[in-house]
Amino acid sequence: DQQVKQNSPSLSVQEGRISILNCDYTNSMFDYFLWYKKYPAEGPTFLISISSIKDKNEDGRFTVFLNKSAKHLSLHIVPSQPGDSAVYFCAARESGAGSYQLTFGKGTKLSVIP
Amino acid sequence: SAVISQKPSRDICQRGTSLTIQCQVDSQVTMMFWYRQQPGQSLTLIATANQGSEATYESGFVIDKFPISRPNLTFSTLTVSNMSPEDSSIYLCSVAIGPGNQPQHFGDGTRLSIL
Numbered sequence: 001d002q003q004v005k006q007n008s009p010s011l012s013v014q015e016g017r018i019s020i021l022n023c024d025y026t027n028s029m030f031d032y033f034l035w036y037k038k039y040p041a042e043g044p045t046f047l048i049s050i051s052s053i054k055d056k057n058e059d060g061r062f063t064v065f066l067n068k069s070a071k072h073l074s075l076h077i078v079p080s081q082p083g084d085s086a087v088y089f090c091a092a093r094e095s096g097a098g099s100y101q102l103t104f105g106k107g108t109k110l111s112v113i114p
Numbered sequence: 115s116a117v118i119s120q121k122p123s124r125d126i127c128q129r130g131t132s133l134t135i136q137c138q139v140d141s142q143v144t145m146m147f148w149y150r151q152q153p154g155q156s157l158t159l160i161a162t163a164n165q166g167s168e169a170t171y172e173s174g175f176v177i178d179k180f181p182i183s184r185p186n187l188t189f190s191t192l193t194v195s196n197m198s199p200e201d202s203s204i205y206l207c208s209v210a211i212g213p214g215n216q217p218q219h220f221g222d223g224t225r226l227s228i229l
Contacts, residue, residue, distance in 0.1 A: 004156070032215050041123075043206055043220035044157070046115070051215055089157065100145050100210050101172075102218060104156040 003027045004092050006105035014113050019077040021108050023090030026071065030092040034102070035064060035075045038087045047088075048075070052095075080112045116141050120207050120221035127197055127228050134193045135224045137207030142187035145210040147218065148180070152203045160205075163190040197228045 005024045013019045021035075031052040036044035050057040050064045050073070057064050063076045077084055090105040117140040127133055137146065146163040161169040161182055169182035184190040194201055204225050208218040 002156075034217055036220075041222070041225075043118070043120075043208075043222045046217040046219060049215065049217055091157075100147070100162065100218070101159055102157075104158075106154070106156045 001026075002105075003030075004090055004103050004105040006088075006090055006108050008108050009106070010109040010111070012111045012113060013080045015082055016079045019075075019080045019084065019110055019112065021075040021077075021088050021090075021110065023073050023075075023105055024071060025073075025092050027092070027094065027103070028071070029094040029096075030103075031095040032093040033064070033066060033073050034091045034093075035062075036089040036091060037084075038089060038107070044089055077110075080110075082112050082114050085110055085112045115219045116143055116209055116211060118207060118209060118219060118221035120224055122224055123222065124225040125227070127226065129198050129228055131197055132193055132195045133197065133226065134191050135205055135207075137190045137192070137221055139188045139209055141211075143209040143211050146184060146190045147208045147210075148182060148190070148192045149206040149208060149220075150203045151206065151223075157206065160192070163192075194226065197226075199228045202226060202228045 034049040035047045037047050038044045048062050066073045087107045087109045089107045091102040119138045121136045148160040149157045151157045160175045161171040163184040165184045181193045204223045206223040207221040
């Protein structure tokens, strides 16, 4: 049973437009959420995170939105650039002292078309 | 963030053999972890590597199959034992630098193929 779901395996967006990547979760104990970007033959690179006490976190072109009631988060990339083409993973962590385990989705492959 | 070096980057092995993967970090870190990513799947935590004591394994993973060492705060190894084709995956080391809401950082992974 997947606790973190990324229902879109792939997404294509024109350069300069907005990319929206979605993630749903089922575990109400998750309180910290992260997005990672992964290029081929490289490890996942941390992109942006959000705590459950917030509903939005912004870092340059990247914004993460969290809707706790819907158990849904999304990553917005504006404007999209060809270098953003990668696989994006959503991850979540449960609350609790000393809790480090991350639960990952299967990823969404983003292609930004020049 | 820490610089994480993982060796080897890839290998092709015969079934029944074992391979040890090394993870070296350029600074002392609180926690080190080992993940597996099977083809088309998400990253799955194998175990937490504990410095100076036995690793903590997740459900479905056992020490006999995936022995882990962590002799100090900057180094860990994962051994994949008695390999079969089902063990063909990417194996990734990750680290958590501090407590609280801190992201984990990953090495580039080891792509393992079993013939």
